Amino acid sequence: MNPRPQLATTAVPRFFAVATAPSATPLLLVLAVSVVVGLLMVLVFRYASDQKAIGRAKDRLKANLLAVRLFQDQLPVVTRAYARILRGTGTYLRLSFTPFLIAILPVTFLIIQLDRYLGWMPISPQQNFLVEAHVADPEALSQVTLQLPPQLSASAPAVHIPHDQEVVWRLVAQSPGHYNVNIATAGQTAMKQVVVSPGLARVSPVRLQDNFWERMLISGEPPLAGNGPVQSIAVTYEPRIIRFAWLEWNWIVLFFVVSLIAGFFFKTILGIQV
Amino acid sequence: MIFSRKNRLDRIAVALLILGLVFLLPLRAEAYAGPGAGFAVLSSFWTIFVAFLYSFYALVTWPIRQLLRSFRRRKAYGKAQVRRVVIVGFDGMDPELAARFMDEGRLPNLAKLRERGTFRPLRTTFPAISPVAWSTFQTGVNPGKHNIYDFLARDLRNYLPFLSSAQISEPKRHLKIGKYSIPLGKPEIKGLRRGTPFWHWLGKAGVFCSVIRVPVTFPPEKFPGVLLSGMCVPDLKGSQGTFCFCTTRAGGEKFREGGIRIPVERNGAGFHSYIPGPDNPLGTGGELRAAFKIRPDRSLKQARVEIDSETFTLKVGEYSEWIPVKFKAGMGFTAHGICRFYLKELSPEVEIYVTPVNIDPGRPDLPISHPVTYSIYLAKLFGPYATLGLAEDTWALNEEVLDDQAFLAQCYGNHEDRERMFFDALEKTPQGLCACVFDTTDRVQHMFWRYLDDDHPAARDVPRGQRPPVIQDLYARMDALIGRVLKQIDDQTLFLVISDHGFKSFARCMNLNAWLHQNGYLVLKDGKSESGDWFEDVDWSRTRAYTMGLNGLYLNLKGREREGIVEAGTGSEALKEELRSKLNGLIDPASGSVAITGMFDCEGIYAGPYVDNAPDLIVGYGAGFRASWDSVMGQVTGKIFEDNVKAWSGDHCIDPRLVPGVLFCNRKIATEKPAIVDVAPTVLKMFGLDLPSYFDGKPWPVAVAEGK
Numbered sequence: 015m016n017p018r019p020q021l022a023t024t025a026v027p028r029f030f031a032v033a034t035a036p037s038a039t040p041l042l043l044v045l046a047v048s049v050v051v052g053l054l055m056v057l058v059f060r061y062a063s064d065q066k067a068i069g070r071a072k073d074r075l076k077a078n079l080l081a082v083r084l085f086q087d088q089l090p091v092v093t094r095a096y097a098r099i100l101r102g103t104g105t106y107l108r109l110s111f112t113p114f115l116i117a118i119l120p121v122t123f124l125i126i127q128l129d130r131y132l133g134w135m136p137i138s139p140q141q142n143f144l145v146e147a148h149v150a151d152p153e154a155l156s157q158v159t160l161q162l163p164p165q166l167s168a169s170a171p172a173v174h175i176p177h178d179q180e181v182v183w184r185l186v187a188q189s190p191g192h193y194n195v196n197i198a199t200a201g202q203t204a205m206k207q208v209v210v211s212p213g214l215a216r217v218s219p220v221r222l223q224d225n226f227w228e229r230m231l232i233s234g235e236p237p238l239a240g241n242g243p244v245q246s247i248a249v250t251y252e253p254r255i256i257r258f259a260w261l262e263w264n265w266i267v268l269f270f271v272v273s274l275i276a277g278f279f280f281k282t283i284l285g286i287q288v
Numbered sequence: 289m290i291f292s293r294k295n296r297l298d299r300i301a302v303a304l305l306i307l308g309l310v311f312l313l314p315l316r317a318e319a320y321a322g323p324g325a326g327f328a329v330l331s332s333f334w335t336i337f338v339a340f341l342y343s344f345y346a347l348v349t350w351p352i353r354q355l356l357r358s359f360r361r362r363k364a365y366g367k368a369q370v371r372r373v374v375i376v377g378f379d380g381m382d383p384e385l386a387a388r389f390m391d392e393g394r395l396p397n398l399a400k401l402r403e404r405g406t407f408r409p410l411r412t413t414f415p416a417i418s419p420v421a422w423s424t425f426q427t428g429v430n431p432g433k434h435n436i437y438d439f440l441a442r443d444l445r446n447y448l449p450f451l452s453s454a455q456i457s458e459p460k461r462h463l464k465i466g467k468y469s470i471p472l473g474k475p476e477i478k479g480l481r482r483g484t485p486f487w488h489w490l491g492k493a494g495v496f497c498s499v500i501r502v503p504v505t506f507p508p509e510k511f512p513g514v515l516l517s518g519m520c521v522p523d524l525k526g527s528q529g530t531f532c533f534c535t536t537r538a539g540g541e542k543f544r545e546g547g548i549r550i551p552v553e554r555n556g557a558g559f560h561s562y563i564p565g566p567d568n569p570l571g572t573g574g575e576l577r578a579a580f581k582i583r584p585d586r587s588l589k590q591a592r593v594e595i596d597s598e599t600f601t602l603k604v605g606e607y608s609e610w611i612p613v614k615f616k617a618g619m620g621f622t623a624h625g626i627c628r629f630y631l632k633e634l635s636p637e638v639e640i641y642v643t644p645v646n647i648d649p650g651r652p653d654l655p656i657s658h659p660v661t662y663s664i665y666l667a668k669l670f671g672p673y674a675t676l677g678l679a680e681d682t683w684a685l686n687e688e689v690l691d692d693q694a695f696l697a698q699c700y701g702n703h704e705d706r707e708r709m710f711f712d713a714l715e716k717t718p719q720g721l722c723a724c725v726f727d728t729t730d731r732v733q734h735m736f737w738r739y740l741d742d743d744h745p746a747a748r749d750v751p752r753g754q755r756p757p758v759i760q761d762l763y764a765r766m767d768a769l770i771g772r773v774l775k776q777i778d779d780q781t782l783f784l785v786i787s788d789h790g791f792k793s794f795a796r797c798m799n800l801n802a803w804l805h806q807n808g809y810l811v812l813k814d815g816k817s818e819s820g821d822w823f824e825d826v827d828w829s830r831t832r833a834y835t836m837g838l839n840g841l842y843l844n845l846k847g848r849e850r851e852g853i854v855e856a857g858t859g860s861e862a863l864k865e866e867l868r869s870k871l872n873g874l875i876d877p878a879s880g881s882v883a884i885t886g887m888f889d890c891e892g893i894y895a896g897p898y899v900d901n902a903p904d905l906i907v908g909y910g911a912g913f914r915a916s917w918d919s920v921m922g923q924v925t926g927k928i929f930e931d932n933v934k935a936w937s938g939d940h941c942i943d944p945r946l947v948p949g950v951l952f953c954n955r956k957i958a959t960e961k962p963a964i965v966d967v968a969p970t971v972l973k974m975f976g977l978d979l980p981s982y983f984d985g986k987p988w989p990v991a992v993a994e995g996k
Contacts, residue, residue, distance in 0.1 A: 077668035087496060088718065
């Protein structure tokens with residue numbers, strides 16, 4: 015197996031498994047990670063950017079905004095100031111581009127991994143959920159069978175959707191645990207993990223055939239056999255909603271807001287131009 | 289070359305790959321890449337949003353504002369002879385020198401103005417001192433109506449001086465909490481110059497004005513336009529400029545004026561010192577201080593300086609950029625200033641000169657512009673700049689803390705900042721008034737006249753062939769500035785180049801208080817033959833006359849001065865006549881030259897509501913003479929005359945008839961003897977406005993267009 019996917023799908027999750035203590039609530043985790051990321055990112059920004067140039071670009075922008083106000087009755091002056099504001103905004107974005115590039119990879123990676131924990135809710139015991147298998151060959155669709163561990167049971171007959179080459183099962187879990195469901199067709203078997211837990215757990219909503227970037231970004235399991243009849247197996251975990259400040263948040267939005275506030279705070283006290 | 293190009297290509301390739309991955313795989317996770325990018329995007333969005341919002345507001349209100357503006361401007365531009373008036377003021381530009389340098393071919397642009405337009409000496413005020421002359425320039429009236437007679441005025445209650453242009457006092461109300469006395473409100477700033485600057489009349493008529501660093505515009509007054517205050521803006525200590533000389537050398541004499549010596553102390557491998565700041569506003573006593581550290585690297589002849597969160601490297605003989613300095617008083621009170629460091633010596637001793645702490649233009653603790661945002665706008669556009677009225681540290685050169693080169697570097701650094709501001713104002717004022725005063729001309733001539741004067745006592749040890757042409761270079765620089773202005777104006781612009789006074793050598797100092805003492809008009813306390821500063825040992829009960837400041841001579845008038853003894857009326861008139869007859873034509877016995885060429889009775893030269901604040905007589909020193917620094921500061925010394933061996937070697941505080949300013953114009957002016965008081969009425973007339981009846985100046989007949 016290619017060592018890079020191995021690293022991505024095993025080492026990093028292990029790190030997060032340590033970072034996310036069982037008692038941690040999603041809200042506290044998001045807040046803590048946001049503050050740390052806010053601090054780290056402004057530090058990265060400081061060392062990866064031309065601080066003087068960014069300071070100058072921001073000052074020029076402010077000056078031209080003030081010019082619009084100060085010389086409001088001089089139409090040509092105001093027009094020139096608007097043009098300079100647009101040009102200055104371009105300069106500012108260009109100067110922010112290098113640190114943006116440096117920051118984007120680790121943060122994207124971090125977000126992907128956090129999303130496994132925070133993006134989806136594990137199945138609760140006694141909760142109905144769907145398992146969807148997508149096959150490559152329409153003829154294999156009729157041969158698809160599902161093998162369940164004793165803690166899981168089907169609560170409705172399988173539904174075959176020939177148009178989408180898909181079979182859907184409705185299942186119910188009896189007790190918490192990590193279970194494997196096996197889907198067999200055309201003499202081969204594909205496995206998918208189902209996480210049943212009342213708390214925070216790492217879940218993978220879909221298992222895919224070998225496509226590194228797709229698996230990196232949305233899956234959390236080893237790839238299905240590349241030439242196998244089953245192309246993907248998905249479990250319909252519910253998206254997680256976090257309640258904070260009398261609002262319901264998607265964790266990424268909350269992360270965005272809190273890390274921005276934390277970044278603003280740290281940049282001010284550390285005197286960093288962002 | 290190839291290697292670096294390859295690296296660059298590699299970096300571009302990696303950048304493109306990352307970007308490609310980010311944008312080709314657009315899942316929700318990578319939609320956000322941390323606070324850095326978040327700030328960048330948000331800030332950009334915010335800028336554009338604010339600009340858009342303001343555009344919308346401007347668009348919606350445009351018809352109404354246009355209507356109002358047309359209504360207001362109907363008076364101005366309806367009868368205006370010009371679209372724009374540009375005034376460049378060169379403080380102290382001398383007409384004789386200008387003519388000489390033009391004839392020598394050093395000033396091609398000014399020569400062009402002379403040929404195609406006008407060049408004349410410009411009569412100045414009595415006395416020929418910048419705050420007086422520029423106050424007359426802006427108000428169009430004599431000092432009796434604007435109340436500025438010198439840099440200093442005297443307090444009749446105690447014979448002590450105060451700044452004539454502005455007074456800054458503590459907030460009236462304080463909240464006492466334990467040892468703290470928390471000020472409730474801001475310091476009160478009171479402008480003492482009276483009269484209305486002519487740009488207020490223009491603004492009221494709808495003519496936009498940009499006014500940069502015209503002296504005596506502090507505190508800035510409200511008017512429809514923008515203004516940056518100039519001469520008389522204080523430093524953060526509230527003085528007119530107090531430099532700081534940090535040194536490991538023990539002792540040293542106290543500076544006569546304008547500076548403080550601060551010890552530099554060793555701290556391990558480095559040193560530490562501090563910059564003295566303003567007094568603690570919380571009333572806990574003492575001044576605030578900003579500590580800094582010095583880490584020398586003697587092998588490289590440089591040092592790292594750390595102050596607050598700023599760290600910078602200075603080489604010996606080099607200035608720092610403007611460095612922000614905070615003076616923290618506690619309880620959230622912080623004074624913000626800026627200063628520049630100059631590393632004078634690193635071995636064997638450590639010596640650092642620090643400029644006076646200027647008010648930070650980007651975060652002004654006192655208003656230095658109108659509107660307040662104008663100074664901030666300039667700071668954002670060009671970076672921090674000197675805001676102190678007398679920003680060129682003449683005292684530091686006089687006290688030999690700075691050498692000629694360091695002083696010139698400071699002057700021209702400030703001058704370049706002001707040029708940038710001026711050309712920005714010129715661009716922002718396509719119609720209306722754009723006026724800017726450059727005072728580099730004044731400071732450089734004050735300090736380098738010694739090299740122009742063949743026999744100046746301050747340069748006798750410098751062979752004539754080795755004297756640098758500092759003043760010639762100064763005029764050439766100003767001429768180049770004029771050349772750049774000429775490229776930016778059209779024939780609808782009236783362009784005036786003026787100065788408030790000229791210049792002469794200051795080779796001999798005269799202590800007029802000493803003369804008054806030796807002639808029985810000023811009496812010292814028994815047993816004293818000399819006095820300290822500000823008449824420390826003067827017996828006022830027997831004193832009939834005294835002098836303070838540069839040209840004013842005062843009678844100790846009964847009922848006016850606290851301990852006055854001279855009866856007003858015939859007594860005072862007789863005394864004045866006696867003094868005039870004795871002083872007028874006074875000969876310096878050492879040189880044989882006339883030290884005083886005119887004694888002017890202020891009753892005859894001033895008229896207006898503030899004549900009571902004027903001196904009784906104006907002393908017109910002859911060319912080559914001026915009041916000694918001791919005399920200016922109310923000190924009586926044993927000698928009346930002595931050589932001036934200080935770098936401050938040129939001056940203009942003499943007989944005003946000897947030091948007219950210059951007037952250049954791009955149009956013909958049919959007046960033989962123009963005066964600085966005429967500028968305001970001339971500009972109002974050019975914009976077609978009626979002249980206020982109280983004006984003392986008369987508008988010049990200006991040709992309709994260039995050459996006509």
